[in-house]
Amino acid sequence: MILTVTLNTALDLTYAVPALTPHTTHRVTDVAERPGGKGVNVARVLAALGHETVVTGFAGGPTGEVLRGLLAPLPVRDALVPTSDATRRTVAVVDTATGDATHFNEPGPVITPAEWAALVSSYEELLAGARAVALCGSLPRGVHVGAYGELVRRARRAGVPVLLDTSGEPLRRGIAARPDLVKPNADELAALTGSREPLRAARDARRRGAHAVVASLGPDGLLAVTPDGTWTAAPPARVAGNPTGAGDSAVAGLLSALVEGEPWPRRLARATALATATVYARTAGEFDAARYGELLERVTVTEHATAA
Template identity: 45%
Template sequence: MILTVTPNPALDLTWRIDRLVPGATHRADAGAVRAGGKGLNVARVAHAQGASVLAVSTAGGRSGIELAAELATSGVPHRLVEVVGATRQSIALVDESLGDTTIVNERGVNPSDPEWAALLGEVVDALPGAKVLVVSGSLPPGAPQTLLPLLIGTARDAGVPVIVDTSGPAMLQAADAGASVLKPNAAELVEATGIADPIDGARSLIARGAELVLLSLGADGMLAVTGSETLHARLDAPLSGNPTGAGDAGVAACAVLYADGVRDPETLLRRATAWSAAAVLMPLAGEISDDWVALEERLVVAPFPRTVREDPL
């Protein structure tokens, strides 16, 4: 089973408009509403691909009621801890003419200590059946600094590897706590480490205790960085679409393989890059195209460094 934890879930609202004009009034058809947050997206993708999953998160307020209702209809196995603070909302405006997506994420409300303890309790209860733990997404402002190390340490004590996709100081905490895999993008890596060079930045996380860094490069694919090698995967031709949720699909791919016992960096990189690309072809986060197998066959994988393309994926 893949156990996912989403510390800061969101009710995702998506509207598609003809063209986004700053300062203008826009009209749109009814938007899509979905339970979101990175960990829930990971669970949704993995579940759709036939993996056994359990998604643990929180829900509060009217937005939390909507999140819980949508998640129930999705069929994704889950446990939600009821909290007082309202679940945040995430708004995506898709510009149909340009193919761009503008996102506004609320920061979220920090649960109380007893509510965090209840979340940890759900994780502890589920760990005996887990093959891998995924902690994915931002932490709400004011979240305890001990939260992420405690989740990782608890899983490691149970013999369960941990994949983390987060940002800022939390990424450094995850590396220090011994997360097996970290999945930043290029901007998050620089923000967390202060190191401009992507390889040096990734290797600094390896030196802190991570085993593998899967580094998203957006249009230029993905890197797999270990203490001894660096591989680069990209598609053989540009791909256009909606990049929202592409990173979550990559994490889901890594989690599915980890749950099956796969640890080979190139295999993990190929699948993560293919699923990320397949997510770009879908209108909403938490989905991947059935064409992911063909996309994986189109990947160009080579040692890094090499010339990085300027054109979009």
């Protein structure tokens, strides 16, 4: 199975309004509730691809109960660790006329030392059955900033390939623990390295400890700098749509192809096709399965001679 870790899970609410006008009252015409957080999104895509998937991280309070209730019918196993504080909500207000979204993210729970210890203990047990692990998203309050470094080291000690997808100081500290793969977007990579030149920045990220770097460059696709070579992967055309969740779908593509033993070019093609099919989908974070099949044949993967 593939394990995804979401320390700061969320109950994602999407509110449809005709148009957002600050400092007025809006009647919400439609409400959607989804289990959220980056690792939960990754797990949903992995499950859709037919992989046995386990979700861990934290969930608590009434919002955590709703989150778990929404996970229950999905083909992913819930191994979330209970917390006394409540899981955060995120609210995305979508203007129905334009599709533009305005996001409000609650700060989330404060995790106690005992809850963190329970998570680490459960994580160790789950690693024994995992073929790969993804560590995804922000850290909740109360969890030490080196938490991802600790989880990376434990995965490596267990011999399980580990992907880290976070930002800021948690990324900086996590990368030093030598994860197999990091998947920053252009902004996260620039914040880490100080360079907005993706190839230069990705090489810098490798020097900081990542064995391989796959940078998501939005509509330009992916740049991979690995011990085996350097590649770019681009979708067949620029896509208009909602990019929410595209990065999480890319992570699912990379991990699923990794555990299937696919070589880098096929991992990148899959990740690019899934990310693009997610932008096409009408519901944020879902992917359009028919488009995915078409796109997989039409992604262009180019190897670059430049030394990694």
